[in-house]
Amino acid sequence: MRKKKEIREKILETNRVRKIAFAGLIIGVSLTFLGLTLFTPLFVVGFTMLVICTGAASFLTAVKWGYSKALKMEVEKKVVTHTKVCPRCTTQIREGLRYCPNCGKKIQAKKH
Numbered sequence: 001m002r003k004k005k006e007i008r009e010k011i012l013e014t015n016r017v018r019k020i021a022f023a024g025l026i027i028g029v030s031l032t033f034l035g036l037t038l039f040t041p042l043f044v045v046g047f048t049m050l051v052i053c054t055g056a057a058s059f060l061t062a063v064k065w066g067y068s069k070a071l072k073m074e075v076e077k078k079v080v081t082h083t084k085v086c087p088r089c090t091t092q093i094r095e096g097l098r099y100c101p102n103c104g105k106k107i108q109a110k111k112h
């Protein structure tokens with residue numbers, strides 16, 4: 001299933017970017033507190049970073065959730081519509097095959 005692999009890769013990619021956003025968030029918080037006590041321009045930079053990274057992290061979390069849902073649907077779809085089980089040897093068979101690739105038993109067309 002190529003599509004499942006693609007979704008998994010997208011989830012990993014989103015996770016990577018999300019980690020960067022979270023790191024930026026932590027740096028932003030640190031700079032904000034440092035700026036409050038030491039140096040006002042640092043506060044401005046830190047706070048801007050904090051706002052941007054919070055937005056990015058929330059957005060990426062939503063994106064990742066969407067991909068996870070798509071992946072789950074893809075898995076369920078595969079189980080429901082693309083496989084059946086050989087009545088003789090219980091091997092999982094791809095939809096559309098007429099004979100079991102393992103034992104050669106003729107597979108009955110699915111009754112709707």
Ligand SMILES: [Zn+2]
Nearest residue numbers: 086089100103
């Ligand atoms: Zn079989």
